[in-house]
Amino acid sequence: QVHLVESGGGLVKPGGSLKLSCAASGFxxxxxxxxxxxxxxxxxxxxxxxxxxxxxxxxYADSVKGRFTISRDNAKNALHLHMNxxxxxxxxxxxxxxxxxxxxxxxxxxxxxGTLVTVSS
Amino acid sequence: EIVMxxxxxxxxxxxxxxxxxxxxxxxxxxxxxxxxxxxxxxxxRLLIYGASTRATGLPARFSGSGSGTEFTLTISSLQSExxxxxxxQQYNNWWTFGQGTKVE
Numbered sequence: 001q002v003h004l005v006e007s008g009g010g011l012v013k014p015g016g017s018l019k020l021s022c023a024a025s026g027f028x029x030x031x032x033x034x035x036x037x038x039x040x041x042x043x044x045x046x047x048x049x050x051x052x053x054x055x056x057x058x059x060y061a062d063s064v065k066g067r068f069t070i071s072r073d074n075a076k077n078a079l080h081l082h083m084n085x086x087x088x089x090x091x092x093x094x095x096x097x098x099x100x101x102x103x104x105x106x107x108x109x110x111x112x113x114g115t116l117v118t119v120s121s
Numbered sequence: 122e123i124v125m126x127x128x129x130x131x132x133x134x135x136x137x138x139x140x141x142x143x144x145x146x147x148x149x150x151x152x153x154x155x156x157x158x159x160x161x162x163x164x165x166r167l168l169i170y171g172a173s174t175r176a177t178g179l180p181a182r183f184s185g186s187g188s189g190t191e192f193t194l195t196i197s198s199l200q201s202e203x204x205x206x207x208x209x210q211q212y213n214n215w216w217t218f219g220q221g222t223k224v225e
Binding site: 004035037044045050095102104105106107108109110113114 | 151155163170215217219220
């Protein structure tokens, strides 16, 4: 059974940093692309960042480009999101999400329960 | 960015009734459309992908249809465990999501 468990959320001051982690189990982690998706209070879901199975290629939403870094440790079945220069608008629940390539596109198929990041002074 | 719009925001139905949820894309996404269910305290669950393909283990009362810009999720006979938030998502051009329909 696929299991994704996020950790590392919490309260941080504007301009601060935080590292989110996701522990993956129940599938062959190295075979899958992974992504982070967030939902701010009262807002819709927003894709944040994406990483290929080997970690060679990454991409970011414009709203976090230059401030966030996605990485993975395939030996430990772990996904990370390093967040710097945090802003109030980064306050959100952050979800670790698995991506499965299919003939009809890159499908998001499994989600974690999310971890809350609050940026406030 | 492809904007996904869902309607209605809230759908009030009784157990055993049919529920029809709509999702509209601002651009053609072909059939690169998925539906998810989310309950409080739980991870979102994939229901439908490719606009009409049921995820493994999904009861047959759930069905998806549509292509291009107009999509529908139908729950033929609502069960108590189906009361939840449902959101659509396009994966034709990265990923964008609808705001969700709450079935109550």
